[in-house]
Amino acid sequence: MSTTTPPAVGGLTSQELLAGYRTMRVIREFEERLHREFATGEIPGFVHLYAGEEAIAAGVISHLNDDDYVASTHRGHGHALAKGCDVDGMMAEIYGRYDGICHGKGGSMHIADLSKGMLGANGIVGAGPPLVCGVGLTARIRKTAQVGVSFTGDGGSNQGMFLESLNLAAVWNLPVVFVVENNGYAEATSNEFHSSGLDVAKRADGFGIPGVVVDGHDFFAVHEAAGEAIGRARRGDGPTLLECKTNRYYGHFEGDQQTYRAPGEVEELRATRDCLDGFRAAVTEGGLIAAAELDAIDAEALAQIESSVARAKAAAVPDLSEVLTDVYVDY
Amino acid sequence: MSTTTPPAVGGLTSQELLAGYRTMRVIREFEERLHREFATGEIPGFVHLYAGEEAIAAGVISHLNDDDYVASTHRGHGHALAKGCDVDGMMAEIYGRYDGICHGKGGSMHIADLSKGMLGANGIVGAGPPLVCGVGLTARIRKTAQVGVSFTGDGGSNQGMFLESLNLAAVWNLPVVFVVENNGYAEATSNEFHSSGLDVAKRADGFGIPGVVVDGHDFFAVHEAAGEAIGRARRGDGPTLLECKTNRYYGHFEGDQQTYRAPGEVEELRATRDCLDGFRAAVTEGGLIAAAELDAIDAEALAQIESSVARAKAAAVPDLSEVLTDVYVDY
Amino acid sequence: MARKTSFQNAINEAMLQEMERDERVVVFGEDVVGGSGAPGVLDAWGGVLGVTKGIHARFPDRILDTPISEAAYVGAAAGAAASGLRPVAELMFVDFMGVCFDQILNQAAKFRYMFGGKAVTPMVLRTMFGAGIRAASQHSQALYPMFTHVPGIKVVVPSSAYDAKGLLIQSIRDDDPVIFFEHKALYTLEGDVPEEAYAIPFGEANVVRSGGDVTIVALGRMVGVAQEAAKVLAGEGIEAEIVDPRTTSPLDEETILESIEETGRLVVVDEAGPRCGFAADIAALAAEKAFGDLKAPIRTVTPPHTPVPFSPVLEDAYVPDAAKVAAAVREVTGAAAPAGVA
Amino acid sequence: MARKTSFQNAINEAMLQEMERDERVVVFGEDVVGGSGAPGVLDAWGGVLGVTKGIHARFPDRILDTPISEAAYVGAAAGAAASGLRPVAELMFVDFMGVCFDQILNQAAKFRYMFGGKAVTPMVLRTMFGAGIRAASQHSQALYPMFTHVPGIKVVVPSSAYDAKGLLIQSIRDDDPVIFFEHKALYTLEGDVPEEAYAIPFGEANVVRSGGDVTIVALGRMVGVAQEAAKVLAGEGIEAEIVDPRTTSPLDEETILESIEETGRLVVVDEAGPRCGFAADIAALAAEKAFGDLKAPIRTVTPPHTPVPFSPVLEDAYVPDAAKVAAAVREVTGAAAPAGVA
């Protein structure tokens, strides 16, 4: 056992740094692979990819324990992976297999694992914030230090359920954090239009809770701001709205041609704002982490996704009797 | 025809002043009388009285024309009277008579008259703001100078429909005004609790629209602020949130004992903050209006309400066949 | 030990006893305490009609007032249930479902299925329903057919004080999301109610009255209406069997079908609307599974396909009454109306 | 002049023609233009599946994108209709009704009644529904039974391109609030559609196929399923009559009852859930008003009382198919299954 303090960026140990990088890289590989697989026509249904936004899931969720809960969105793979959901189980779910994390009954938009505190991706925009108010209530009533974190898009921040939840959490003084992933678009509609281009964080003021804006491409910035918000929640000091400015690389869903975006917009973002590139530069420049260590994670992630796709494709579909099960605990 | 400018308070002509006073007095008499009549058991259903808040309805709606629209609340008598709904018709409605403004089918909570631009009292808290967004859209599409005004309580400002509407009106740049009547309570729950005691007007900031706070006991203050907001709307400069701080004299509904209020709270308000008293003092002190003129209005209002109650009691109830009519225009 | 108490007290008692028994049970809703943040007394209301009165005195930390944000707090009930509490939330009037239905329809009801059987969401949503108190179109609806349509939730509609207590206790102990419908005109109804806690299992209909000539299926306040009709009919020599399903989902098909097997005739009386309603649901059940037993057309007695009118005379004409039920029974049994009855 | 075009184009054309004819018609919803405020091309989407594509080019001022605030903009449709426009709002998937239902249930639907007949609310809410494209539990529901239950609104469920155009034009011209259900798996279905505008009256069922042995009632995508079944059955000597009500509210009871009078047998196939659903509604109608004509129990063929599963194999097993319909028909007609069919 070494007694020297390991090097850190933003107060992070090298282990934490590597873990953060690994989370982002696994998400990226997962999503890039899905993008290619979707094109073959083998993946059923609607698929919304998180590529480009990884620093948010990784930066926020690295502060959470298994008994903290996350309520996610339609764009939920990143949150689920960061919260510890099984990669193979997720991939098999997306392929509609019985080995899927929901036995193939949920699919991409409903990936969940309550044993990991993953309350579900959600096909209903804005439905997650009320759910984490409930998590916060559980923590408050049971006097635990649990925290609930919801993710919502910029578009979702116009949904009444989200806005009501800000107030409910304030009034009940709940240990929750409302993360807003502002990627500038709600489907094809720009934030300039659907929210008059304003910061979502500004809405927090009207409910008397802190509203914070952070660069969502920057793992370190997200990590720090989320740490404060989650710490505040754990200390019993109430909710925070944390807005992360980000970008998505792919269409709203697979199949979207993104003609509403400026030509070259995504290429430019990939070249200049990529969270993985930024992270790599920050940790390698100062010599904190050797590039080779990151390369090894990259290779591992690639292999892991490769294997999960192979397993998913080979896995059995559910038995037809599964249609009728799991509706009720007891009926 | 005289060429001298008539005396004015806050830029109001004496005719306008008398009209404002009359509106407030008729509302007050209407509500005080209902309070007494309710106690006899002859009035069916839920009745929410507006007494104490008259300056808001009178001050805001005096700026509106018949083709401007108002969407009201469960506490709607004041708005309906100010918007020009027939007093006899309203009273008969509350008694459930066929002569009622809605043929007895609506009752106190659904008084409406579209020919007067009264889009209805509403039993659903927060349902009015979306409706006036629609009115605003009508004006925008038809390029008229019409305005839509919704009223919402402090409690109703926590309802998602209200909050969404602020944003929709901002995004579509609609000619609407969202009036919030903050009487400090949502039923038995205090504004201190249900909105952390904050000004509702603060919520406007997050949507990029002006939020204004005004003393709702003061007809002149309301009139001026409402004039600005409605003017802004008519000019095409978009929505405003106008919060009027006010108080209700009676319980949430008739029958409520108000034990959640401080002893003497209402008596104190009646003695010191009454909108009619304040108005009388303001206009008589400077000699703008003779007290006798106001007394005459008081007597007329009393007589009008007296007569409307007598008519309502004598009026016929609807024929049973009325149950089946008015569901559809054509079915 | 049973003693007479009201439907309302029975519900109050069920909550208190379950809160005592299980510290995961929490209660919240608008003004369920009443007076939060206000200068006067707390627990001023105990719910808009006093049904939660006294809970605050006993369990001050486990009952909470809410803002008028039904979507947020009904969703919070789902989230709390999924994370370990057993919330009993209140939707003041079921008419307000339109502002929070997503959290029931797409969240609480579907968690278990969407998540492959790995979620348990033991929440109860108590709500008032029904006509008869001149509350007009937006505060008088029955609406349980809409909830019955939704897989994943259970729907309870008690008709007596005894059932209200036992079914609410079962609702709270149940591991599935439950919506519990309280008819506002039944709150003062008295009945024999044991003091101790007891649970009435879901999906077990109550044969409220036995009779061999016709089966009347009725729920909630319509059970009393059916009983009134049955008394009149008995005087005419027609013995009606009244079956109260108590829960519309799950539904005790067996008891209903057995009764029809005996009587050969079915009248369904229901306060919900006729189209895609509960009366149609029961009629369809019989037409599919008891066709061979039926000796006459099925008759449903429901309000018309209209909103609930305000004026007392109209509202009274809108809601099914004993005379309409008796007339329907006479029709299916081929009996003549007694002199003086239309 | 009729020519082949798709269900989706038929809908698009109906909107364009009515916008041309009546300047009070406006269209709004999420991404119905697509690209508002964005740096790229406007009308990038024309709705999530392109159904409103091209409207912006023709009527740039009368089509608006909205924030994701369904309650606000559906309510705005009601308010706009009450104040003089004829809005056609879009609820992307009917599954999202839970966030905006109040504005339909308690506002648009009830204005006329609550206001004593003095309001007119000519709004249309277009919405996608139905299973079959692996969209999972929250994007695949049918839900029209809930709307059918609500007095004051009309409910339209077209099954062909021809009907889609004519019924949507009627919806826009109609003075009552209408909800218009578009099955997402029908968008590419081609059919003969006149180029000119035409309206199909509400409450007039379409007898899609004539036959004397059994009546099959079916709506939306289930009409095609029933036709498939009928073809198989015809090979076995069973002639099915298929009645498509086209609107569930108002309902053409007459055509359905007349058909049953001829055939004496009823099978209802429906994609909505079984409990308090549309199939039950039709079965109840027959059990009440055509009992004397029925020679066999009624059979309903619906999905089970479960959410819609994601996995393609499960979803396919969930939705009624021709085999299930044929089996139900064989049952009620007493025919033996042909060799090789279970």
Ligand SMILES: Cc1ncc(C[n+]2csc(CCOP(=O)(O)OP(=O)(O)O)c2C)c(N)n1
């Ligand atoms: C209540 C509801 N309305 C609309 C939709 C359709 N929809 C799905 S995702 C989406 C856009 C969401 O935008 P945003 O919240 O910014 O998230 P992003 O997709 O950018 O991550 C919309 C409109 C939905 N699923 N639920």
Ligand SMILES: Cc1ncc(C[n+]2csc(CCOP(=O)(O)OP(=O)(O)O)c2C)c(N)n1
């Ligand atoms: C959606 C909805 N939730 C709850 C209610 C019950 N309710 C009627 S009035 C009211 C309080 C409203 O308070 P506020 O908005 O402040 O108006 P005030 O009564 O003070 O004028 C409540 C909770 C309702 N009618 N509609």
Ligand SMILES: [Mg+2]
């Ligand atoms: Mg976005």
Ligand SMILES: [Mg+2]
């Ligand atoms: Mg108030």
